[in-house]
Amino acid sequence: MMRRTGLLRSKELVIFLVLVAICGIVTIVNPVFIHPSNIMDIFLMNTVLAIMAFGMLVVILTGGIDVSVGAMVATVTMVVGNFMAHVTGNLFAVFLVGIGTGAILGFLNGLLIAKLRIHAIVVTLGTMSIIYGAMFYITGGEWVTQERIPQNFQQFGRTVFGHIPTVNGGATGLPIQFLFVLLAVAVTWALLRFTMFGRSVFAIGGSRISAERAGFRIDRTVILVYLFEGILVGTAGVVHTSIVRQVDPNAFNGFELQVIAAVVLGGASILGGSGSVLGTVLGVALIAVLNNGLILMRVSSYWQQIIIGLVIILAVSMDIIQKRRTEQRQTRVDVETAEGIQ
């Protein structure tokens, strides 16, 4: 991990502490929270959020944003579901189709944003509408029910590792889908840290002009960024289908907010240029824990959304206030006093 003046960046530390605090509170109210089977549950329920969050992280790092991810993943699940129902449940094929769908949608987003030079929020507002609209129109919004999902795929979805007894006498384990999360984490981290593509992402987000002058291929990077996000979305879509083993096109209404929230809560700056994989992991964990915790504490599900909304606003406010304070304290002049340079 990159040394930043020797310490773990304080932002991630703060988020981590908040996370621990929330876990603590929830555990006190309902100890089931830390039961291993519940933890597995949390993993399972949030794999999709996690995988997509890394894609969104890369997008936000360049200073962009994508509100069409909900539409994208819904489309992927529909395509994949119908593909399996009509063609085959062959795992390889299914993943190919799913990732391919995501990649194409992401690529189109990237193309529009890069070539038309329009701000990402507005473009993706448009594409969200187009994608959802087209998907619902073509499929009629029809569910793909469980019996139409091939058995081998369902088996795949149920695979778990290890043996963890559940509260009500059954058994579970580490879901196989979690491996995909690990894969997403590893790939994103490696990409951002060790490839020029990843460094261009940071460069463009930090200063677009400097990036242009330095010779970074901005358009190409932007397109690749959205393509990468699309690939992760595609993966997430297939993974999701393997978890719920059916397809409901409305399952992701408003989901884009959670994905963006996870990244922002993880300390990434909406203006681009700063953020980390670790931070996003913590952001996802925060949302996951919040959601699960609220359920276990028997808080009405309606409160979940309210609390998420408040948490977003609070977190971004604190971020801005801190940024402002750092900026104010920035050394612009090497002031010389009797004691030396300040």
Place this chain on the structure above:
Amino acid sequence: MIKARAPIFRNEFLLLGLFVFVFALMSILSPGQFLKPFTIQSMAFQLPEFGILTLAQMVIIITGGINLSISYTAALSSIVGSVLIVSLNAAHVSPVLSISLGILVMLGIATLGGLFNGTFVALVGVSPILVTLGTMTLFDGLSLLLTRGAAISGYPFAYLWFGNGTIFHVPVPMLIFVLVLIVTYYVINRTSFGMKLFMIGANPTATVFSGVNVKRVLFGLYIYSALLSGLAGVIMSSRYNSAKESYGSSYLLQSVVAAVLGGTDIVGGAGSVFGVVLAVMILQVVSTGLDILGFNRFLTNVIMGLILIGALSLNVLGTSRAQRLAKSRTSAVVG
């Protein structure tokens, strides 16, 4: 007054022409169906809420921001107010009293929402996208909490007048819209407040350096935007005879489309109320026309999205040409 430069007339005439074109198109495609008085009237009833929400969006876009919370501000405020009206009505309180209090509450809640937005955008300095993303989620959640997803109904009959009544054959909502239109036009084009909006959108730094209290301006602006949203909520709940969390949610995207199509520069600094009204009319005609043609509403969404992308592209193409010539940003329209 922000004087319009020559291009504006070309642009607004373009929109007028476009309006005439789609109107004619829809009439031809659905002979006898579209050109009916009934259809025209129903558009006249539907357009106002859309138009008011678009104005609520447009004024924010002029300052370089975006307001993702307009629909849920409308929904939440109408829900809270409706709860009051409905319960007072059930207690046999006089309709005049229940309705007046109810509408007051609706506008009050909307104002609170605007205050919330304004505090974080103007005072704390968080970007409008993030703040309104958060408040959108918040208001949606509150709406769901209050209604459990169900619709609130049980208004006194008189309440329906706001959304369904007419005065001299003109729909009441349309009159409300025209009023809002005039006020908004006046505010952004004739007042010092309005000029500050354009300046902030064009160059917030220079505006602060000129001694303008940008924080105060933006704070007030978000309240204004929320107030308009609340008004739209009044009209919608009256028209649908119920208040529900999901009412108006499709207007968010459409408000951005209409604003952009109407010549509001997405990066801020320019916008014309007339242009926006024409754009609203165009989109309303498209939406209703497609509906009559039997287009699936999802297909209509697709078309809305395409119109947005199309309008943005044209905007950008026009701008980069001017950029290359004058080394300065020539906004599409200055209202």
Place this chain on the structure above:
Amino acid sequence: MDSASEYVLRMENISKTFPGVKALEGIHIEVRKGEVHALVGENGAGKSTLIKILSGVYQPDDGAHIFFGNEEVRDLTPVEAVRQGIAVIYQDFSLFPNLTVAENIAVSQNIEKKRLFVSWKQMRDQAARTLARLGVDIELDQELGRLSVARQQLVAIARALTYEAQLIVMDEPTSALSRSEVELLFTIMRSLRDSGISILFISHKLDELFAIIDRLTVIRDGRYMGTYPRDDMDNQKLISLMVGRPVEYTVYPKRTCNDPVLEVRNLSKRGNFFDVSFTLHRGEILGVTGLVGAGRTEMVQAIFGMNAPDAGTLFIDGKEVIITSSEDAVRSGIGYVPENRLQEGLVLQQSMGNNLVLVTLDALTNRFGALVAERKNKVVDDGIQMMAIRPADPEMTVSKLSGGNQQRVVLAKWLAKSPKILIVDEPTNGIDVGAKAEIHKILRDLSEAGMGIILVSSELPEILAIADRILVMRRGRIAGEFDGATATQEQLMSKAILGSISEHQE
């Protein structure tokens, strides 16, 4: 590149026209291999424009020829310029504030070598080596945005060194460096030159030039004045070449003013300025000079409410005032004409009229907040007339105006408010000489009418021409105070560069 050529760069007949302004006309410049060559001219003479053409950011007007070695290059782009072996360090450094020092230094290598993967060890090693060459010690893992401007510049220079380019171009490289850092830089320049690399740098700091250059090219008002070897040149000749006459500006008689309008006491802000105290009198022009990076703009912006200080007090007309925003400042009677005219002084996309009323807006409304057309028109017309703005068209977009007229708009905007105290920050930057003289007259007239003016300027001749008293800032402190009538450029310059911690000298 053809090794037979003795020139690494030749630019012939370079002209550049912007709407309303001819920035350059018929410039010739040639840099030999293994030479340190200075490009000299006052502020706004067109030096930066020339550099932008050289680095491919601007395209010159037709008829221009650019040769790298013996090869003519057409339609130069920034990427192509880098490939041709030109490394340009702009005044804004083109760095990435969110990346570390090491990565900022090594980034160009990564791009040039078209690497797909990066090695952090390699980047840190290269950065360490380059910084060692500079003899500078900066922590490699520090986020660049947290460094001071001077240190960021060192990083920028380090980065340019990694190109191993044939020609390194620096735009005012020494503005924010201390004397010892300048020495270091020159040492490096010499060693680069001796190894066959050429250096072209822009400077208007004449006192430093002769220590390092081999030849220099002089530009005045966008026109080519000549190229001279160092030995053929001295300060006097240089100044006269740059302005055409030994004495440049009309020197106005200096006044002693006694009526304090603004008193600043112990103003301090960490990392910006320290213990600044002075008094501004009615009818006085108080010059504030010093090297770029001395903290002048930071300090005056604190007075204007845009850079809140940590400590200190302000008194206006004897009464203490608390200023925490620009609005407060305006209400207290302070106006500020910013250094960065285009970004901070004007709303470029808007009309002249709208810009002119921006400060006084609230006074032009009726009871309902509506702008009263007559009042607005009066302010606009008065402003155009008073400042003699050309063309006198309130509807014209200000981006189309010349630099001089743009500055007049900014001045008129503030004058409409009749401030007691007007702070002008590098007011004649980027303006041609004739227009400069007119602005000087405007400022003198204003002070004669009783306005207190704080004039921040890097142009010593300008300060000496119109300032009644002069403060010199150095490294965030007031290094000395001078009488405008008796001070000399040498005194001011030496105070700005060497300075001392004591309050007064002479």
